[in-house]
Amino acid sequence: MIFNGKLVDMPWMWLEAPKHPITARVPAEGCEALCSRKITFSAVTARNPRPHISADIFTYQDEHPPQSSPWRFSHRDAVTQHRSAYAPKEYDCVVIGAGPGGYVAAVKAGQLGMKASDFFLVACIDKRGPPGGTCLNVGCIPSKALLNASHHYYDAKKHFKKYGIKGGEKVEMDVELMMKAKEKAVKGLTGGIEGTLFKKSKVFPGLVDYYKGFGKLTGQNEVSVDMNEGGKEVLKAKNILIATGSDSANIPGVPVDEKMICSSTGNTPKPEVPQGLTLVIGAGVIGLEMGSVWGRLGSDVTVIEFLDRITPGIDAEIAKQFQTVISPNTIWKMRGSNWYAPQILSRKQKLMNFKLGTKVLGASVEGGKVLLKTAPSKGGDEEVIEADKVLLSIGRTPYLDGLGLEDLGIEMDGRVIKTNSHLQTNIPNIYAIGDCIKGAMLAHKAEEEGIAAIEHIAVASPLIALGLGGHVNYEAIPNVIYTHPELATVGKNEEELKEAGIKYPP
Numbered sequence: 001m002i003f004n005g006k007l008v009d010m011p012w013m014w015l016e017a018p019k020h021p022i023t024a025r026v027p028a029e030g031c032e033a034l035c036s037r038k039i040t041f042s043a044v045t046a047r048n049p050r051p052h053i054s055a056d057i058f059t060y061q062d063e064h065p066p067q068s069s070p071w072r073f074s075h076r077d078a079v080t081q082h083r084s085a086y087a088p089k090e091y092d093c094v095v096i097g098a099g100p101g102g103y104v105a106a107v108k109a110g111q112l113g114m115k116a117s118d119f120f121l122v123a124c125i126d127k128r129g130p131p132g133g134t135c136l137n138v139g140c141i142p143s144k145a146l147l148n149a150s151h152h153y154y155d156a157k158k159h160f161k162k163y164g165i166k167g168g169e170k171v172e173m174d175v176e177l178m179m180k181a182k183e184k185a186v187k188g189l190t191g192g193i194e195g196t197l198f199k200k201s202k203v204f205p206g207l208v209d210y211y212k213g214f215g216k217l218t219g220q221n222e223v224s225v226d227m228n229e230g231g232k233e234v235l236k237a238k239n240i241l242i243a244t245g246s247d248s249a250n251i252p253g254v255p256v257d258e259k260m261i262c263s264s265t266g267n268t269p270k271p272e273v274p275q276g277l278t279l280v281i282g283a284g285v286i287g288l289e290m291g292s293v294w295g296r297l298g299s300d301v302t303v304i305e306f307l308d309r310i311t312p313g314i315d316a317e318i319a320k321q322f323q324t325v326i327s328p329n330t331i332w333k334m335r336g337s338n339w340y341a342p343q344i345l346s347r348k349q350k351l352m353n354f355k356l357g358t359k360v361l362g363a364s365v366e367g368g369k370v371l372l373k374t375a376p377s378k379g380g381d382e383e384v385i386e387a388d389k390v391l392l393s394i395g396r397t398p399y400l401d402g403l404g405l406e407d408l409g410i411e412m413d414g415r416v417i418k419t420n421s422h423l424q425t426n427i428p429n430i431y432a433i434g435d436c437i438k439g440a441m442l443a444h445k446a447e448e449e450g451i452a453a454i455e456h457i458a459v460a461s462p463l464i465a466l467g468l469g470g471h472v473n474y475e476a477i478p479n480v481i482y483t484h485p486e487l488a489t490v491g492k493n494e495e496e497l498k499e500a501g502i503k504y505p506p
Contacts, residue, residue: 091121093457094223094237096215096403098126098193099133101434101446102243107197108454110207120458122208123235124198125215125225130190131198133245135443138265141189143286145182146293147482149173154296173297175273211235217242217404220427239429239457242417243450244403246396246435251281253362256392260365264290264393273297274388279372280352281360283310285481286393288326288352292483295351299389302347306377308357311481315493326483327352363390398436413438422470423453431457440477448472 092113095106106124113120130137153173160168198208213227223240225233248263250256258266264286275298280291283305295301303310311319327350347353361373361382370390375382398416410425411418417425417432424431431453434446452470459470481487497504 089234090236091123091209091238093120093122093239093241093454094215094235095122095124095241095243096217096223097133097243097245097434098124098128098131098210099243099245099434099446100135100443101245101450102126102133102241103131103193103197104447105241105243105433105450105454106208108451109457112454112458113207123211123237124208125211125213125223125235127212127214127228129212129228130187131193131210132186132190134265136189136193137186140443141186142182143289143293144482145185146178147289147484149178149181150293150296151484173273175297214402216402217408217410217430220408220429239431241450241453242403242425242430242432242436243434243446244399244436245446246441247399248392249395249397251360251392251394254281254360254390254392255363255365257365260370261363261390261392264391264396274299276300276388277302277386278389278391279304279370279385279387280391280393282392282394283307283354283356284312284393284395285479287391288481288483290391290393291352292326294389294391300348300353301351302353302355302385304355304358304360304372304374306357306359308377310354310356311487313479313493314487314489316495318487318489318493322487323354325485327354396435396441400436422456423449424456439474440479442477442479445472445474445477448477 093106093109095102095109098106102124106122109120109122113122124131126133128137132141133139135141150173153171156165156168156171158168160166194210198210211225211227211233212229213225213233215223215225217240218224218234221237221240223235223237225235227233248256248265250263254261256263256266273294278291278294278299278301280287280294280301280303283303287303287305288310291301291303309316309319310323314322329345329350355374357377358374359377361375363370363372365371370387372385372387372390373382374385400417405412405417408427408430410427410430416437419425419432419437422431423433423437433449433453435441437449439445449472452472454470456470475491478488478490480489492500492502494504
């Protein structure tokens, strides 16, 4: 292009307007379009020995730029306007997965690039389409929305009367409307990531290029994307971050159809609430939370657990007390100033019942019922339980199928990707975070790892050597079960302290 009377062969340039609080970095082709809007360039000053030209705009043809001019946009919006046409397919960092770990890492990379004199080009890939991963789309957020709604209903139905509020026993739950409210919350959050963080942020617009499709590593510096709408994109990457998350774990012989037998991905209530027996396999976080939802809505819920206790990984003493609190055996009422237990609750009166020390051998669907075959974990006679619905929530497994890890020779640590303290794989420019590496499968853990990995990439990058260093304190990661009441823990439990030989107050 011709710039200030000189031939300039540069792909990018910085433009500033001192009379207006605006700065933009636009493609050279974009500058030609800006020049056609009669913006007068009167001086060029070299800012630094970077491979681009910086220009100061001192005068305009008009006193104020027209409303349609890109100069009316906020910082770097001009880039967003032109980038789709001129964006390179080469990136400083490509993130595979747009869950809590992936999208946070991608946005962090873009933000760090804003502090540099040049762009740190970032792409994020996800096959689901709407970003947010399992957590926002079908996991944490939907379950919390349902827990909140069902708690209001259950509270009115069971507890309002003792506070002098009459009529609560007659309230009804419209499950279909509850599901619509849940979907609204999900779409608001996932849409916010794509529309605000990836594209339209007033502070950092256009930080991340988002590709909706299945990403696969086809080289140390290359990712191919099978686009959801058809076709393929090939992205070159100086660094690659794997943040593909996890999928529901299954039990051999228990076929999941997401209708009669649901996984932890598809176990959100349907408009029809089963009034008969609902079996929840697994007494962990997901099982107890979704068991609470179904129990509040009127189902007869029984939680089956292989171990002889609930909440594996939680302190044993706390777990024992927690079980009695979330599903008490008696109803306590007050007469005068004295508390007394008037009755022992039947199994149908309890929010949840527990069948501990029981293993699941298989399941089948016959005559509109689920027949679940079980036996004592330590051995014993088999039992077949007939249920209206089964929720399978025994945990999650890393999602790594089809990523091309074996072809690249990326080392594994059992089912997960092996990484060092900087979250690097055995190929230094390929990183992994979240559920696909060792450690707790928690959204906030993945977020912290994503930031740490990007900061480590930033330290190694000549573009943005900001003196940062990635670090995650795995001893300070909180864990919460959102039943009522909630259970929150952080750090080692008593059993882990004993095993590590660490003394603690009695």
